[in-house]
Amino acid sequence: MKFAARLGEIQDQTTDCLVVGILQGAGLSGVARQVDRVTDGAISSLVEKGDIAGKQSQTALLRNVPNMACARLLVVGLGKPENVKLGTYRNACFTAAMELNKTGCRDALFCLHDSDKPKADLSQKVRHAVEAIGDAVYQFDELKSKHDANSTLTTVDFFVHRRNQMPGLQTGVKQGGAITMGKKFAKDLANLPGNICTPTYLADRARSLRKSHELRITVLDEDRMEQLGMGALLSVSRGSRQPAKLIIVRHDGGRKNAAPVALVGKGLTFDAGGISLKPAEKMDEMKYDMCGGASVLGALLAAAEMKLPINIVGVIPSSENLPDGDANKPGDIVTSMSGQTIEVLNTDAEGRLILCDALTYTQTFKPEVVVDIATLTGACVVALGKQASGLMGNDQNLIEELLEAGETSLDRAWPLPLWDEYQPLLKSNFADMANIGGRYAGAITAACFLSRFTEKFKWAHLDIAGTAWLEGGKKGATGRVVPLLTQFLINRSS
Numbered sequence: 058m059k060f061a062a063r064l065g066e067i068q069d070q071t072t073d074c075l076v077v078g079i080l081q082g083a084g085l086s087g088v089a090r091q092v093d094r095v096t097d098g099a100i101s102s103l104v105e106k107g108d109i110a111g112k113q114s115q116t117a118l119l120r121n122v123p124n125m126a127c128a129r130l131l132v133v134g135l136g137k138p139e140n141v142k143l144g145t146y147r148n149a150c151f152t153a154a155m156e157l158n159k160t161g162c163r164d165a166l167f168c169l170h171d172s173d174k175p176k177a178d179l180s181q182k183v184r185h186a187v188e189a190i191g192d193a194v195y196q197f198d199e200l201k202s203k204h205d206a207n208s209t210l211t212t213v214d215f216f217v218h219r220r221n222q223m224p225g226l227q228t229g230v231k232q233g234g235a236i237t238m239g240k241k242f243a244k245d246l247a248n249l250p251g252n253i254c255t256p257t258y259l260a261d262r263a264r265s266l267r268k269s270h271e272l273r274i275t276v277l278d279e280d281r282m283e284q285l286g287m288g289a290l291l292s293v294s295r296g297s298r299q300p301a302k303l304i305i306v307r308h309d310g311g312r313k314n315a316a317p318v319a320l321v322g323k324g325l326t327f328d329a330g331g332i333s334l335k336p337a338e339k340m341d342e343m344k345y346d347m348c349g350g351a352s353v354l355g356a357l358l359a360a361a362e363m364k365l366p367i368n369i370v371g372v373i374p375s376s377e378n379l380p381d382g383d384a385n386k387p388g389d390i391v392t393s394m395s396g397q398t399i400e401v402l403n404t405d406a407e408g409r410l411i412l413c414d415a416l417t418y419t420q421t422f423k424p425e426v427v428v429d430i431a432t433l434t435g436a437c438v439v440a441l442g443k444q445a446s447g448l449m450g451n452d453q454n455l456i457e458e459l460l461e462a463g464e465t466s467l468d469r470a471w472p473l474p475l476w477d478e479y480q481p482l483l484k485s486n487f488a489d490m491a492n493i494g495g496r497y498a499g500a501i502t503a504a505c506f507l508s509r510f511t512e513k514f515k516w517a518h519l520d521i522a523g524t525a526w527l528e529g530g531k532k533g534a535t536g537r538v539v540p541l542l543t544q545f546l547i548n549r550s551s
Contacts, residue, residue, distance in 0.1 A: 058194060060187050060234050062226045063166060063214040068095045068125050070216065073162035075127040076153050078135045078169040079104070081111035087171040088216065089132070095124050100132055109134060113145055114152040118160070131156060133169060141174035143185060144467055150186040154193030157210050164212040171216070179225035180232070183215050185467065187233025188240070188540065195241060197248040197533065235362040236466075236543050240536030243348070243355030247526065247534035251327030251344045256294075256302040256375035259324055259347065263304050263354060263373070270361035277303040287414040289393040290374050293407045296331055296384025297377035303415065304350070306357050306371040310364060310550070317368035318549060319424035320357070320542060321415050323408045323431035324350030324375030331378045331404030332386050339528070346408070348525035348534060349430040350375060356542035360550075367550035370422050374411040378404070390488045394418060395510055400488040408433050409492060409503055413510040426455050426515045428545070429507065430538060431522075436499030437473075438523035445471040446524045446538055449504040450517030459517055459545055466540035470519060479505050 063070065067088055077089045077100070085093050085100060093100040099122055103109050109117040115134035122130045133153045135141050150169055157165055167190075170182040194208040217226050246254060246262060260276045267274045279300050282291055287303075294301035304324065307317070325346035329335055335343065350373035357371050385391070385404045392398050394417040399410065408431050419427055437447040446463075448470040450456050456472055463469040482494035482502050490509065494502025504518045524537045 058191060058210070058237070059212045060230045061214045062223055062230060063216050064220060064223065067091050067216065070166050071126045072128070072164055072166040072214070074129040074131050074157055074160065074165045075125070076131045076133060076165055076167045076169060078133050078149060078172050079109070079111040080135050080141070080172065080174060081137045083111070083138050086173070088168040092125070092130065096122055097124070099123065099130065103132060112136060114149055116152060116156050118156065127166070129160065129162070135169070135172060135174060138174050143175050143177055143181070146175050146182065147185045147189045147467060150189035151193050154190040154210065158193065158208040161209050163209050164214070165210060166214050166216050168216045179222060180229035183226050183229025184233035184236070186215070187230060188237055191237035191240065195244065197245060231363060232547065235359040236540050238362055239355035239359035239539045239543060242358050243351040243539050244534040244536045246351040246354070247345050247348050249344070251377070254326050254344065254347070255299045256324065256326055256377065257299065259326060259350065259373070259375050260302045260304050263306055266306070266354070266358060266361070270358060272357060272361055273307040273309065275305040277305070285418065286392070286394045287418070288391045289399055289410040290376065290414040292385050292389070292391040292401070293378050293410050294376040296379045296381035299377050301374070301376040303418065304373040304375060306354065306373070308357055308361050308365070308369040310360070310366050311368040315368050316423055316425035317370045318546065319370050319372065319419045319422060319427040320353045321372045321412065321419055321427060321429040322350035322353030323347065323412055323433065324373040325408055325411065326375060326377055328378045328405070328407065329380060331384050331407060332380050333403045333405040334380055335405060342526065342528065342532070345526040345534060346432050347375065348432050348521060351534070352430050352521070352537070352539050352542060355536065355539035356546065359539065359543045360546050365546055365550040367546060369546065370419070370424065372415050372419050374415040376411055378407045393510070397490065397509065398488040400485040400491045402491050403493045406492045406503070409506045412507060416507065416510045420513055424514055426452070427511065428459065428517045428519065428542070430519045430542070432525050433520045434500045434503050434522055437520040440473065440500055441471055441523055443523045443527070445469045446541070447500050447520035448472045448517065449475040449501065451475070451508060451511060452515035452517065455515050455517045458548065459519070459541065462545035462548060463541045466544040468537050468541035470541065473501055475501060475504055475508060
C-alpha cells in the first residue's frame with residue numbers, strides 16, 4: 058500500500074474514487090461543499106432524498122459524477138459535530154476503505170481529514186486515516202492455496218487545498234505509513250501457526266530487517282544463555298524440541314553512547330501450558346503468545362522507517378512451552394540470571410520466567426528506561442477486556458508517558474496498582490519467590506514478580522493479553538501495541 062499527498066483543484070483530480078465526508082445536521086463544508094457546487098448539487102441531492110444523512114459511518118457511492126475527473130464519489134458520514142472524536146473519525150476512514158474494497162478501486166483520494174471535526178492537527182488526522190486504511194485492507198492468506206481478493210486498493214492519496222498544509226500532511230503520511238508497516242509485520246508474524254513461527258523462525262525474520270532497515274541484530278543461542286546463567290528462561294524451553302533464542306535488535310539513531318530506550322517483548326511462539334496443560338478449547342490461539350515480541354519488532358521497524366533520532370534496543374526472549382519428560386514440573390525450583398530462585402508452582406506461568414532473565418540481561422545496555430510487553434495474564438483480560446492494555450511500573454513519569462502515547466495513538470493502556478502489599482502473595486517456603494500469587498489480582502502479582510528483576514532501572518510493564526488479538530469470526534492479530542510504542546518513541550525522540 059502506497060500513501061502520498063496531493064495538491065490542486067478538486068474537480069481536476071483523477072482517481073478511481075474520491076472520498077469526502079459530511080457532518081450530520083450541519084450542512085456541507087470544505088471539500089464536500091466544493092464538490093457539491095461543481096457537480097450541480099450531487100451531494101446535497103443525496104441528503105435531500107434521504108440516501109445519506111451524515112450519520113457515523115453511513116456511506117453513499119456515486120458513479121459518473123458530472124464535471125469531475127474522478128470515476129466515483131464516496132460520501133461518508135462523520136456523525137453529529139459535537140460527537141465527532143478522533144476515534145469516530147478513524148472509524149469513518151476504516152468504513153470508507155472497507156467500502157472501497159467492494160468496488161474494485163485500485164486508487165483513491167481521501168478528503169475526510171478536511172472537516173474541522175474532530176479537533177486535531179492535520180498530521181494526526183492523516184496518520185490515523187493511514188492506519189485505519191491499512192487495517193481495512195489487511196489480509197493474511199499466504200498459507201491458503203487460493204489467495205483471497207478482499208481488496209484491490211494499492212494507492213491512497215490525501216488532498217489539501219493549500220501548499221502550507223503539505224508539511225503536516227506529509228508528516229501524517231510518513232508516521233502513519235511507518236506504523237502501518239510495523240503493524241503489518243507484527244500481525245503477519247503473530248498470525249503464523251506455531252509449526253512455522255518457531256523461535257528460530259522469529260530470529261530469522263528479525264535478521265531480515267538487518268539489510269532493509271539498517272537494524273543491528275544479535276541472536277543468543279541456548280549455550281550462550283546457559284553461560285549467562287539464564288536458568289529461568291531455559292527451564293521453559295526444556296520441554297520443547299525447538300531451541301530457545303534471545304533476539305536483540307538495535308536502532309542506533311541517537312547520539313553515540315546515549316542511553317537507549319529498551320523494549321523487552323515476550324516471544325513465546327506457542328504455549329500449551331507445559332505440564333500444567335491448558336484446556337484444548339482455544340489452545341490454537343496460543344500461537345499469539347509471542348505478540349509482545351512481534352510488537353517490539355514492529356515498533357523498531359517503524360522507528361527505523363522514520364529514522365527516529367533515538368537509540369533503541371529490543372530484547373525478545375523466545376521459546377515454546379510444551380509438556381515433555383524434561384519439562385518444568387510444578388514444584389521445581391530454578392535459578393534466574395539475577396541469582397534469585399523461583400519455585401514453579403504453575404508451569405503455565407512461563408512468560409514471566411523467560412521475561413525475568415531477559416530483563417536482567419537488558420541491564421547490560423545501561424538503558425534510560427525499560428518497557429516490557431507481554432501477553433501475560435488472563436486476569437488482565439478479565440479486568441480490562443479487549444479495549445485497553447494493562448500498565449504497571451516502578452516510575453510514575455514513565456507510566457504517564459505511556460498513557461499519553463496510548464491516548465494520542467488511540468492504542469490505550471490503563472494503569473493498575475503495583476503496591477507493596479501485593480508482594481507477599483508471591484511468598485514461597487522453598488525459594489526466593491513463587492511464580493504465581495494465587496487466585497486474586499493475577500495481572501498485578503505477575504507484574505510484582507517482574508518488578509523483582511527491575512530494581513536497577515526505570516521500568517514499565519504492558520500486559521497485552523486482551524488487546525493483542527481478536528477471537529471468533531474475526532480471529533487474528535491486531536498489531537497492538539505497535540502504535541502506542543511507536544508514539545512513545547516519537548515523543549521521546551522529539
